[in-house]
Amino acid sequence: GRILKEDVLKYLENNNGETSHSGSLVDEKQDLEEAISGFQRIMVKTMTESLKIPHFVYSDEITVTKLSDLRQSLKAISELNETKISLMPFFIKAASNALKKYPIINATTDQNLEKIYYKKNHNIGIAMDTKAGLAVPVIKNVENLGILDIARELNRLVKSGKNGSFAPSDIRGGTFSISNIGSIGGTYMMPVITPPQLAIIALGTTKVLPRFDKDMKVVPESIINISASADHRFIDGATMANFIEMFKRQIENPNLLFLNV
Ligand code: CAO
Secondary structure, X not given: OOOOHHHHHHHHHHHOOOOOOOOOOOOOOOOOOOOOOHHHHHHHHHHHHHOOOOEEEEEEEEEOHHXXXXXXXXXXXXXXXOOOOOOHHHHXXXXXXXXXXXXXXXXXXXXXXXXXXXXOOOOEEEEEEEOOEEEOOEEOOHHHOOHHHHHHHXXXXXXXXXXXXXXXXXXXXXXXXXXXXXHOOOOOOOOOOOOOEOEEEEEOXXXXXXXXXXXXXXXXXXXXXXXXXXXXXXXXXXXXXXXXXXXXXXXXXXXXXXXXX
């Protein structure tokens, strides 16, 4: 019942990323029948497996005012003109730094649930809305990458998603995932774990909202909601809460990101 390398290669070869992902009917006067193939077939199989996992969801809000300011200031640096740096590379790096401290969140398991594999590399899957539907390409070895390296690799994968040209190795080997649904919309989302991974985080849309500062004055802050799903057979709530606290501390104090603490 697993997706084989051959299935993905056949799909990439035959479809060049084209499906009726938008759901729009070619002929609006009649019903349309369509074979389930490509990334949609992967989604059907993966999500059916995912539902066997006892998920728990932990949510919080994160203030991204400082990080948004930092990102804006980077836009003025001419050397970066070629590379788009969204908030994502910072989220990916913060997650990797936190995974170092909480390795169970970067672990995988086998089909019979007899072993836990603590993965040394942080291969972070990025849920992506591509021309061919939901894909989760992987940024490999994030623990060894700087923010700019991550941004370049994300740019490359987004481009591949747009023209349906992922290499099979791009969509293999994820150990943890991030879904930024907020680039489209939404405040909260319960993300679904991709087996054999044990955890995933989802981010909502950044909104400017009133919050109290340390002097109890109301100030505008950029707020993003985060929800983390974990496999409760292997990860407990306290571990996930600590992981998200560490992630949040770095995002709220972006200087920490560069210290790898
Ligand atoms: N809140 C508000 N704005 C956001 C945002 C957020 N959470 N995330 C991104 N944006 C903004 C970006 O800043 C960018 O704006 P500017 O061009 O003005 O800078 C714009 O939205 C587009 O961002 P992007 O999509 O080009 O870049 P990204 O790195 O933030 O995201 C990716 C990349 C691949 C995560 C995103 O394109 C995507 O596909 N998101 C959907 C993920 C998804 O489908 N999840 C569901 C999985 S379960 O079905």
